[in-house]
Amino acid sequence: MKIAIVGTGYVGLVTGTCFSEMGIDVTCVDVQESKIKSLKKGIIPIYEPGLEDMVHRNYTAGRLKFATDLEECLDEVEVV
Ligand SMILES: NC(=O)c1ccc[n+]([C@@H]2O[C@H](COP(=O)([O-])OP(=O)(O)OC[C@H]3O[C@@H](n4cnc5c(N)ncnc54)[C@H](O)[C@@H]3O)[C@@H](O)[C@H]2O)c1
Incomplete structure (x- = not known):
């Protein structure tokens, strides 16, 4: 499933x-370009225990993606 x-x-x-840790294909969209650029480099803007490792693991596996344009991914996803 893609969301x-x-x-x-x-x-x-x-x-x-x-959701990506559960095997779902997730695109996280944000209007802040700098935040998305940082996330793509593995820089996490908040602290939650275990989150950084989980982001790295799923981003590397291709299940977690980051984007700034919601419209661009609408054709690919089933749920927003
Ligand atoms: N954090 C909580 O515990 C909590 C609890 C209940 C409700 N909420 C509500 O949930 C929502 C999110 O909370 P949060 O703590 O994650 O806020 P946050 O400020 O940490 O994150 C919100 C993110 O949304 C992005 N954003 C804003 N408008 C956007 C748009 N049009 N398209 C794409 N990205 C956009 C911002 O750039 C920001 O990165 C808020 O409405 C908040 O009131 C939060």
Whole structure:
């Protein structure tokens, strides 16, 4: 299943990462380009125990993606 999550703050990043850990293909979208650039480099903007490892693992596996344009991924996902 492919889903998109809007916002990569405390709620969106944690939720999206946990879904990807469950094997779901997740694109996390945020309007802040700098935040998305950092996430793609593995820099996590918040602290939650275990989150950094989980983001790295799922990003590397290709199950977790980061983007700034929600419209661009709408054709690919079933749920936003
Ligand atoms: N954090 C909590 O415990 C909590 C509890 C209940 C409700 N909420 C609600 O959940 C929502 C998210 O909370 P949070 O703590 O993750 O906030 P946050 O500020 O940490 O993250 C929100 C993210 O959404 C992004 N964003 C804003 N508008 C956007 C748009 N149009 N498209 C894409 N990205 C966009 C922001 O750039 C930011 O990175 C808020 O509405 C908040 O009120 C949060």
